[in-house]
Amino acid sequence: MSIAAAPTSFYYPHRNLLGIEGLTPAEINGLLDLANDAAELNRQVSKKQDTLRGYTQINLFFEASTRTQSSFELAGKRLGADVMNMSVGSSSIKKGETVIDTAMTLNAMRPDILVVRHYAAGAVELLSQKVGCSVINAGDGSHEHPTQALLDALTIRRNKGRIAGLTVVICGDVLHSRVARSNIILLNALGARVRLVAPSTLLPPFAERLGAEIFTSMEDGLKGADIIMMLRLQLERMSGSFVPSVREYFHFFGLDHEKLKLAKPDALVMHPGPMNRGVEIDSAVADDNRSVISEQVEMGVAVRMAVLQALSQHLSDQ
Amino acid sequence: MNMMNENTLRSNTEKNGSKPGNKIALINARLIDPESERDELGGLVIKKGKIADLGPQLKLNAPDGHEVIDCGGNILSPGLIDMLVNTGEPGFEHRETLATSSRAAAAGGVTTIICTPETDPVIDDIALVDFVERRARDTAIVHVHPMAAATRGLKGEEMTEIGLLKDAGAVAFTNGTSSISSSRVMRRMLAYAKDFDALMVHNTEDPELANTGVMNEGEVSSRLGLPGITATAEVIMLARDIEIVALTGGRYHAAQLSTSAALDAIRGAKSRGLPVTCGVSINHLTLNENDIGSYRTFFKMRPPLRPEEDRMAMVEGLESGVIDIIVSSHNPKDADVKRRPFAEAEDGAIGLETLLPAALRLYHGGHIQLPTLLRAMTSNPAKLLNLPCGRLKKGAPADLILIDLDTPWVVNPENLHSKSKNTPFDESQLQGRVMRTLIDGNTVYNLTDQL
Secondary structure: OOOOOOOOOOOOOOOOEOOOOOOOHHHHHHHHHHHHHHHHHHOOOOOOOOOOOOOEEEEEEOOOOOHHHHHHHHHHHHOOOEEEEEEOOOOOOOOOOOHHHHHHHHHOOOOOEEEEEEOOOOHHHHHHOOOOOEEEEEEEOOOEOHHHHHHHHHHHHHHHOOOOOOEEEEEOOOOOOHHHHHHHHHHHHOOOEEEEEOOHHHOOOOHHHHOOEEEOOHHHHOOOOOEEEEOOOOHHHOOOOOOOOHHHHHHHHOEOHHHHOOOOOOOEEEOOOOOOEOOOEOHHHHOOOOEOHHHHHHHHHHHHHHHHHHHHOOOOOO | OOOOOHHHHHHHHOHHHOOOOOOEEEEEEEEEEOOOOEEEEEEEEEEOOEEEEEEHHHOOOOOOOOEEEEOOOOEEEEOEEEEEEOOOOOOOOOOOOHHHHHHHHHHHOEEEEEEOOOOOOOOOOHHHHHHHHHHHHHHOOOEEEEEEEOEHHHOOOOEOOHHHHHHHOOOEEEOOOOOOOOHHHHHHHHHHHHHOOOEEEEOOOOHHHHOOOOEEOOHHHHHHOOOEEOHHHHHHHHHHHHHHHHHHOOEEEEOOOOOHHHHHHHHHHHHOOOOEEEEEEHHHHHOOHHHHOOOOHHHOOOOOOOOHHHHHHHHHHHHHOOOOEEEOOEOOOOHHHHOOOHHHOOOOEOOOOOHHHHHHHHHHOOOOOHHHHHHOOOHHHHHHHOOOOOOOOOOOEOOEEEEEEEEEEEOOHHHOOOOOOOOOOOOOEEEEEEEEEEEOOEEEEEHHHHO
16 A cells, blocks of 8 residues: 555665654655655645554654644654654753653654654664664754755756756754754765855855865855755854854845845745745745745655654564 | 045045145155155145146256245155054043044144044944044044944954944944954854954064063063063964964954064065054054163054064064054043053054154164055055055145154153153154155145244
C-alpha cells in the first residue's frame, strides 16, 4: 500500500532520515515523487490512508516547535499511525536526564518511528544509535533539517518544473541555520546554483566551501535569482552582537520590493517560517503573489508523509 | 554600500552658506604635492572652490580676471587632515566647540578635522552624526567629518549601526580612548565592517595591563612614584588586533602608537599584506617622558609619553613608511581637570595649532624629508578615509595652506585659538608656521591679520 495510486518502484535504502547528506539524487527525487503524490492526496476531501496502521510514531521535541511538530503529527495521522507528541524541554531535561536516557526510555515503549528535534547538532544521530526504531531528524541544532529542504525542493519543482540550473539565493542568518545547510546540500545534489547572502557575521567560516557562492550585499547577490529563500533572524542576534540593529538589518538585508526587483521577474520568494515581518522580509513581499510561503507549509505535510512511508518499508517485527 | 555620502559632500561646499572661492590665482609659490611628489615653483588657479589648474607655467602669470595672491616663494601645500581631534561638542562646550576647534585648525593649517565620538552624548547614532555635521556646517570654518562610535556608548559590547552611520557621513569607526577588550566583539565588528568597507580606528591599550597607570612604566615612573603603563600593554592589544584582521580582513588603523615594539608588529602586519595602518601623535614624535619633569600635567596623555628610544623609533617609523599618519590628538582640557596632582589630572593635550610647526622640528633637525612629513598629514589620511582632499591636483577641493618654513616664533597659549590652553608646547620655540589657510578657495585664516 502506498500514497500513490499506482504502486511506486521507489525503494528507500536507509532505516533513518538523519540528513540530506548521504542521500543520492535518485533517493531525493524518489522522495519528492512520493511527496508529490501525497500532495495530490492531501487536496482530496478524504485524506486518510492506512499505510501506517498499527504503527506508533512518537514526536520527540527537545526544542519548542509548532509548525514542524504539527506537520509531522498530521502526516502520521493521515497515514493511519498512532501519533504521540512528547515535548521534553519542560520535563526531563530539567530533571537532569540525558538524551540517551530519554531515548532508551522511549525505546522501551516500542515505537516504530521516532521524529526528533534537538537543540544540539548531532544529537539526533547519537539518539538513533541507541534505539531500535526508525528515526527522522526534525532539526538538530544548526546542522540539518532534511524535511524542510525536501519540502522547499518540492515547492520549487512544482512551480518551476525543475531544480537543475536554477539560481537559488539563500539570504540571512546562514550561520545558525540548519535549513540553509540542508538546502545547500540538496540543491547542489540536484544541480542548482546556490548563493548565500548575509553579513559576514552571519556566514559560517569557509562558507564558500559548502558549495555556494558568497555575497555580502543583496544588490550583488540577488541579481538574476530564480528563487529567494529568506531565513529567520533570531531575536537575540539582532541587537549588537551579530548585527547592530533590526533597523540596519532590514535596510541592508531585508527583502523588500526594491531589492526583489534585482531578481528575475518570475522569481519565487520562500521562507521556512516563522517570519519576522519588517526584519528579514517586508510584509508586502511576504504577501506578494510571488511568495510561495503558504505552499511550503502545504508541501511540508506531503513531504513528511512521503518520508514516513519510505521509512516504513524497513519496519518489521522485532 | 560604498557610495560616498551625499550629505557630507553637500555640507562641504555650503560651509556657513558662503560660496566657494572662484577665480583666484596663487602665484609665485613652491608647490608641494606629497602624493605626486611634485616640488617645484609655480602657481595654482582656483575655480568654484576647486583646483582648476596648477604648474610652473602659472608661476608669475595669473589668468585675466582673477584675484591674485602672491605667495612670496613660500610653500603651497594641500591643507592638513587631522584624523584625531576631540572637539568637546556636544557635551563639553566649556572646553572646546566645533567653532573654536575649527579656528585653531585653520590657524594650524588643518583644513579637515576628523572628530572623535567621545562626546556627551557619544556619537553612536545617525541622528548624532547628523547633529555634528549640521553644527559643523553652521559654525566651523574648516571641514569636519565625524568618526562614529564602534560600539554603543563606547562600552565595547554591542556594535553600532555601521552601515547606516557610514551612509549618514561617518568616515570611520572608533571606540575612542578605550580599547575593545573583548576579542569576540572585535572580531564580529571587523567582519561586519568589512562588508561596508568601513575603517576601524582602534586605540591599542590592554586595559587589564594598563590598570591604574598614569604614565610610561619605567625609570622615570619609579623615581616619581607614579603607577606606570607598560609598553607591553600597547603591543599586546595591537598584536591581538592584527590577528583578528588576518581572520576577518577588516580595514584597521591603530589610532596612535607610542612604542617601538608596536611598530615592529605593524611592520610584520604590513609585510603579510594585511589591511593595517597606523598613526602617531605629534606629541610622541617630538616629546618624551622626561618632559614630564616634576609632575607637569600638560604632558599627561594617552598613550603616555615614552622614553627617548621610543620617540626615535617613531621618527624612524615615519621616515620608513611604517607609520602612515600623524595626528594632533587634540584633546582640550580646562584648568579644573589639569591643575591637579599628576595621578588625578586628566589625560590630553591640545595640538591643532602646533601640529605643523612642531612637525617641522623633525624637518629642521634633518630627520625627515618635507614631502614625507606632509604626506602623513595630507594624502595618506585622505586615502585612508576616501576623501577627495589632501592633494594638489586638478579637480581636488581648493583646501590649501601657505607655509612659511623658517620664521621662528614662541608659543604663547594666550594667542592660541583653542578654548582650552593645555598645550605641551607652552613657551616653546618653533620654526615655521602657516601663513594662510584656504577652504574651498576661501581664505579662512591669514597670519598677517593676527599680528
